[in-house]
Every structure is written in C-alpha cells, then in structure tokens.
Amino acid sequence: MAGLVLAVGVSVGAQATPDSEKQKQNEGGQHSGMGGVNTGGAHAAVLDAERRPITAGGFVKTGPMVFTDIAEKSGLAKWHHTMGTPEKHFIIETVGSGIGLLDYDNDGWLDIYMLNGSTFEAEAGKAPAPHAALFHNNHDGTFTNVAEKAGVTNERWGFGVAVADYDNDGWPDIFVSNYGKNRLYHNNHNGTFTDVGEKAGITLGNWSTSATWGDYDGDGRLDLFVPGYVHYDMVEPPASGSQSVAGSFCQFRGVRVMCGPRGLKGEPDHLFHNNGDGTFTDVSEKAGVADSKSSYYGLASLFIDVNNDGKVDLLVADDSTPNYLYINKGDGTFEDDSFASGYALNEGGRETASMGIASGDLTHNGKVDLYNTTFSDDYKPLYRNDGDANFTDVSYQMGIAEPTVPFLGWGTAFFDYDNDGWLDLLEANGHVYPEVDNMPWGTSWKQRPLLFHSNKGKLEVVAAVEGSSLAKTGVGRGLAFGDLFNDGKIDAIINNMDGTPSFLRNVSENKNHWVELELVGGAKSPRDAVGATVYVKTANFKQRGDVVSGGSFASTSDKRLHFGLGDATAVDEVEVHWPSGVTEKIKLAGVDGIFKVVEGSGAGKKE
DSSP: OOSOEEEOOOOOOOOOOOHHHHHHHHHHOOOOSOOSSOOSOOOOEEEOTTSOBGGGOOOBSSSOOOEEEOHHHHTGGGOOOOOSOTTOOSGGGTSOOOEEEEOTTOSSSOEEEEOOOOOHHHHTTSSOOOOOEEEEEOSSSOEEEOHHHHTOOOOSEEEEEEEEOTTOSSSOEEEEEEESSOEEEEEOSSSOEEEOHHHHTOOOSSBBOOOEEEOTTSSSSOEEEEOBOBOOOSSSOOOTTSTTSOGGGGEETTEEOOOOSTTSOBOOOEEEEEOSSSOEEEOHHHHTOOOTTTOOEEEEEEEEOSSSSSSOEEEEEEESSOOEEEEEOSSSOEEEOHHHHTOSSOTTSOOOOOOEEEEEOSSSSSOOEEEEEOOTTSOOOEEEEEETTEEEEOHHHHTOHHHHTTOOEEEEEEEOTTOSSSOEEEEEEBOSOGGGGGSSSSOOSBBOOEEEEEETTEEEEOOOBTTSGGGOOBOEEEEEEEOTTSSSOOEEEEEETTSOOEEEEEOOOOOOEEEEEEEEOOTTSOTTOTTOEEEEEOSSOEEEEEOOBOOBTTOBOOOSEEEEEETOOSOOEEEEEOTTSOEEEEEESOSSEEEEEETTSOEEEEO
C-alpha cells in the first residue's frame, strides 16, 4: 500500500494486558480490567495519501481487477440488514449476522441465505421484525428472494448460519443461531422448510453465535456445536453506570462506548449429539467442551481434522479471551489442547479478540493452517500447522501482520481466486464503535475488505483498485465463498451490518485449469460428506481440501471442494478420506468441470 502516513500522538486509553492479568485470565477466566474489546494496546494511525484512514482508503487507480460488486445487478441489494440502532449503545447491536451458501432445491446452483438482525422495538412486540432472505439462483446472474415462501424469515435477532444435511436425506438443512431461541430449518424437499428446533432440542435461549456441524463420534450422523457469547438481559442491558458492568469496561481509548464483552458474564458452549431420530442430546459437559467454568466469549467455531488422524477436532475463536482447540480422542470426548497447541494465544502470549476462522493448507504439506480475524489495533494471527496439533504464529514472519492492524476483521476464508493452485485469503472488516469516525485513530466504522494473494505460499496484499469490490466500504460481518456461477471461479458474499450485501463476482483474468468436487457420503458417512478430507495431485503439486460446515464468522460456504490446477491439464490422483474411515482413490475424466464423487464409486462423474 503506497503513500501511507503514520500519524503519531493519538490518544491512548487501552493498554496491553499485563502479564499478571494474562495469568489470571488463563487460569480462571477472570477478565482483565482493560476497557473496550481490544487486547493489543493502541497503535499509531495509518493514513493514506489523502489522509484518510487506511481502512477506508489506500485505493489505487489501476491494477488487476479481481472482484466487481454485482449486488445491485444480481438483486441482492434489494434486501437490507438491520441490527439495533445506529448509535450502538449496547453490544448486542454490534455483532452482525452471517450467510449460508446452499443448493436448497438441488438444481445444481448455489442459493444464498442472508440472516438478519432485529430491533429493540421488534423484540418488545412493538414493530415488525426484520426478515432474513433466501435468494434463489436464477442461473442468469440474478437472484430472487423466496424466504417468505420457503418459511425461513427467522424474525428473531439472528447471528449465525450453519448449513448441513443433518438427517442424511440428501437435502441441506439450516441451523440459525439467535439471541433467544435458535432455529433448525428442516428442508421439506419442495422449496420450503419447517422449523423443528423445539422438537430437536437445540433452541437454547440466550445468545448463540457461529455454529458448526461435524460427526465427532463417527456414527455417520452430523452433530452440532453452538458457541455461547455473552449472557445478555434485554430488561437490564449492560450500560455504563449500571450495576451489571463496571464503567472501566465501557471505554475505548478513553472514549465512552458500548460495554463489553469484558466485564460481562460469558455464555457457555453446547455440543449436541445427533440421536438419528430428529432429536439431539446436549453432551457438552460429558464431551469436555462446555466452557462452563471460564465462559469465554465464543464468536466462531469449526469442526476440522487438525492432526490428520481422521477424526474432526474442534476450534472455537473467542473474543477477548483465549481460543479453544479441542482434540478429538475418539471415545466421544475431547482433550483441551488450547494452550499446549499454541492456538489459545498469539505470538506474544496474549489472548486476542478473535472474531472469525479461516482454515486451509497454505503450503501443500498436507496440514491445515489457521487464520483468526481480530480487533483493530491488533494484527491478525496466522497459525502454521507444525504437525501433531502444534501451531506457530507466523504472521510477522509471513509479512501479513502489520497491514491487518488497523482493520477490525470478521468473516474470513482461504480459497484460490485465480486457480493457480495456491490458497489466497479474504477478510471482511467493519468496526463495532461508530465513535471511531470522530477520532484520529486511523480506523473507521465502515471498512474495506482485505485480500491477500498467495505467491507460492507467501501471502501478499492485493491493492484495492478504485471501482472494484475491494474498494467498497461497509460494516462487514459474515462472509461466505463459492462458485455461484458454476464457472470455476470462486465468488464471495459479505453481509454488511445495517446495510446491503456485497456480492464479489470473480472477474480475475487467468487461463488456469480447475476442478470442483461434490462429495456424497455412503451409508457410514454423513450424506453431504462433511468431515471428508481430499487430496488432489497433479504434475505441479498435491493439494488438500476439507468439507466443513461453519467457520469464517457465522457463515457456511460452498461445500463443493474447489481446486485450482495452474497450468496442469490433468489430475493424476484424487484421494478421498471419507468420514466413515474409508480411503478411496478416485479417477477424474478431465478437468475444468464439476464432478460428483459418490463414496464407493471409484470415479467422479462430470456434472
């Protein structure tokens, strides 16, 4: 980013957490006395050549055009997200909502589920509630909102979307996490859904966030993990000066802001075992993943195999508190490996205000690396997987730490936007304090996304070209990616809080080859193959992909696995590690297409 200015001498009210406070926090969940959400201390403002905060500036006039925003043209801009009031006096108004990409009608094209928030008037029954949107893909670049007809408007204060075929009937279902009762929308196979949350036993009742599906016990049925954030009371909300929270937790850099999450009571996490009859049993305590003692502030979660033993492990990104990494022991329980693994804290031994999780094999070594989005005034940690569930924070080593400091990150994902065979990184950004626009801190309320291109494993910032999606600012929250046009190019959707969505259409110019794999599990695997790991080998290199549900922030992306092949014109080998434990070699007849791979078939059928 050329033409940057460092503005030194900004006011400092938030200080780095002392070692003594870290120790208290790590041992007993006692949160330090620092105000606001930030855990990284104050940084000098970074301004562009026009003296705008780099989060809303730093644009270039020419350069490669990677994404163009087609929200208006596609019809997505007709829908508007709403969460609380513009002033954001309370923490529940600031977190935002997620996205689910799913082919709900099984027509071979991805549809888009956009979750909405709510208002205090709607919660009190004094005004209509904002509605979620289900955008049907019309196959011509346009989308039609069919949420009301489909029965998925939610009409509750919505936060997270986790899509999966929990009953193995071949149709994707939608779990929605809310403030108040959660929902489980069962797909009726006719374009409509029925909320079976009460019958399923997964409604809970306070503040749930970014859920994830995974078959943790290997019985072929997907189980559900739901993080809890803050225990929130609408009747007595946490406000500065109230008895529910100390005033020191309602300041950021000496400025009065909304209170929390520090100083507020955390909400426990929940693991629901799928009983196979449409009901679930809460096994959180028994499995060792309840977070009931510390009650950290869970914002994102992901089931994925991080130690290559064929069993899905569990990641939880926690706000202003240490992250969790639970290793699957294979007996229905998990081992808390958070601190021993290196994932709980960043390189400096400090907890971060983690918002989102990206996962992927960045260097073709067969191991899943992790990236967490965090608060402004803090770099975003990239955790290299060293094997055996050991992680090293390599953000500064990789050169991506400093560019991320001014941004407040949320949804994030690794995917290969230019099909060169190397995973790139996209991040949605937006602040939680509207007050920052009135301060000389070098950050902003509305922020632009960040894109990093992988140069053979080395991530480099992609310049935001004027007029492109990367130069559009918004209060970004949920982010999901997928091949929305079935053209082999990965697109992305961002749910902007109190705004219209961003639709990042991939217009990158490249002639690289690609394949996409739609996996279908057999009798002993989940039908949608969530939990499968795939290795694709070409003459150039061997890549890894994992079928997951959840991650990013509050969102679910395309479950079809996409592999850029570079200049390779053939796939030498596809090796699928199915959730059932079966390993299968698959043959593909060609490239540049979407292939359906059914467990036990031995071949991929081109769609």
